[in-house]
Amino acid sequence: MARPAAARAKVLDAYISLLCEEGERAATLEATATRAGVSKGGLLYHFASKEALADAVIKMSEDFVRIDLNDMRGAAEGSVSYFIRTSAEVNTELDRLLTALQRLAYSGVEAATEQLASINERWFEVLMEEVGDKSIAHLVMLVGEGLYAYSGTPGTWYERHFEGNLSQLLELVPQLKKLKTNNE
Amino acid sequence: MARPAAARAKVLDAYISLLCEEGERAATLEATATRAGVSKGGLLYHFASKEALADAVIKMSEDFVRIDLNDMRGAAEGSVSYFIRTSAEVNTELDRLLTALQRLAYSGVEAATEQLASINERWFEVLMEEVGDKSIAHLVMLVGEGLYAYSGTPGTWYERHFEGNLSQLLELVPQLKKLKTNNE
DNA sequence: GTCTATAAAAAGATAGAC
DNA sequence: GTCTATCTTTTTATAGAC
Numbered sequence: 001m002a003r004p005a006a007a008r009a010k011v012l013d014a015y016i017s018l019l020c021e022e023g024e025r026a027a028t029l030e031a032t033a034t035r036a037g038v039s040k041g042g043l044l045y046h047f048a049s050k051e052a053l054a055d056a057v058i059k060m061s062e063d064f065v066r067i068d069l070n071d072m073r074g075a076a077e078g079s080v081s082y083f084i085r086t087s088a089e090v091n092t093e094l095d096r097l098l099t100a101l102q103r104l105a106y107s108g109v110e111a112a113t114e115q116l117a118s119i120n121e122r123w124f125e126v127l128m129e130e131v132g133d134k135s136i137a138h139l140v141m142l143v144g145e146g147l148y149a150y151s152g153t154p155g156t157w158y159e160r161h162f163e164g165n166l167s168q169l170l171e172l173v174p175q176l177k178k179l180k181t182n183n184e
Numbered sequence: 185m186a187r188p189a190a191a192r193a194k195v196l197d198a199y200i201s202l203l204c205e206e207g208e209r210a211a212t213l214e215a216t217a218t219r220a221g222v223s224k225g226g227l228l229y230h231f232a233s234k235e236a237l238a239d240a241v242i243k244m245s246e247d248f249v250r251i252d253l254n255d256m257r258g259a260a261e262g263s264v265s266y267f268i269r270t271s272a273e274v275n276t277e278l279d280r281l282l283t284a285l286q287r288l289a290y291s292g293v294e295a296a297t298e299q300l301a302s303i304n305e306r307w308f309e310v311l312m313e314e315v316g317d318k319s320i321a322h323l324v325m326l327v328g329e330g331l332y333a334y335s336g337t338p339g340t341w342y343e344r345h346f347e348g349n350l351s352q353l354l355e356l357v358p359q360l361k362k363l364k365t366n367n368e
Numbered sequence: 369g370t371c372t373a374t375a376a377a378a379a380g381a382t383a384g385a386c
Numbered sequence: 387g388t389c390t391a392t393c394t395t396t397t398t399a400t401a402g403a404c
Binding site: 114134139147 | 293
């Protein structure tokens with residue numbers, strides 16, 4: 001089995017797409033199977049339950065996050081710029097996975113909540129390595145989360161006012177890193 | 185009917201609580217009715233359908249947002265500080281309503297998505313009145329969204345690293361307002 | 369591996385008694 | 387206004403043919 005079950009990957013991709021584009025309520029087994037072009041029975045051969053589908057999303061997110069953390073640490077532009085820039089990216093595989101995770105978490109899937117917490121913890125560690133100051137690292141985390149949240153929801157002020165201005169935000173990064181705080 | 189239907193308010197409150205604490209999937213008619221201490225039939229007398237419940241959340245959020253926007257405009261500390269400070273507040277009625285809205289939006293309820301978009305648009309307007317510069321207003325919106333997102337999900341780095349440091353973030357506000365951008 | 373058919377459970381909603 | 391009983395639809399999951 002050099003290339004294991006192309007159908008399995010199609011099902012998982014369909015599930016993630018539905019989560020991202022239409023929300024958790026729409027991501028039923030039936031809708032997922034249909035979008036993947038298989039039957040419900042076919043889907044359930046690869047994923048024995050809905051929980052198994054969610055677990056697969058979590059597992060897949062972990063693979064992509066590890067790559068991201070590695071890239072972030074090695075980024076020539078610095079981890080802060082890398083983090084802010086990529087937080088605004090849409091439709092990368094990592095972004096889709098994070099969005100899917102969030103939809104699951106907000107629907108009540110505990111394991112997804114925990115994975116998101118773990119991811120945030122690790123991003124924060126890498127940022128701290130570069131900026132040293134806790135309050136500045138906090139600020140960067142907040143900006144990143146804001147970018148992620150807004151870029152993922154078209155139709156808000158973001159689309160009308162912000163989109164395209166990311167470069168200006170990135171120009172502020174060196175100034176952000178020099179803000180003075182009262183940290184001990 | 186000086187005090188119309190205490191039960192109705194209890195049902196709506198139960199629904200909002202379930203959305204916030206356990207996610208949209210858990211907020212079924214049955215669970216909502218049980219938490220409110222009424223039967224399913226009793227619930228359906230006040231809210232004819234699930235959609236009616238969601239609509240009531242949206243309507244109620246509008247009332248509280250109008251008050252918030254007014255307070256924001258009149259805040260002695262300035263709208264930026266007010267916005268950042270209140271974005272980190274948890275368990276205020278407005279915060280609960282915004283969280284409930286978000287859960288609905290991410291589950292696929294269109295009207296909730298639209299209401300959130302409208303709210304963001306109005307916050308942005310008020311911030312612009314104070315800071316003038318688009319990029320700075322963007323930055324503040326992003327920080328606020330980040331604070332809101334993180335403060336609402338216990339168990340992340342926020343709880344372990346940030347909580348209690350809000351005052352330090354607020355001390356950065358005057359510096360943020362003086363950042364230099366290349367806006368025309 | 370994938371399908372169809374079917375079962376089992378959960379969720380949303382109606383009807384009518386009180 | 388609130389309840390119980392019931393119905394319908396949707397969703398999840400199983401069984402077994404191909």
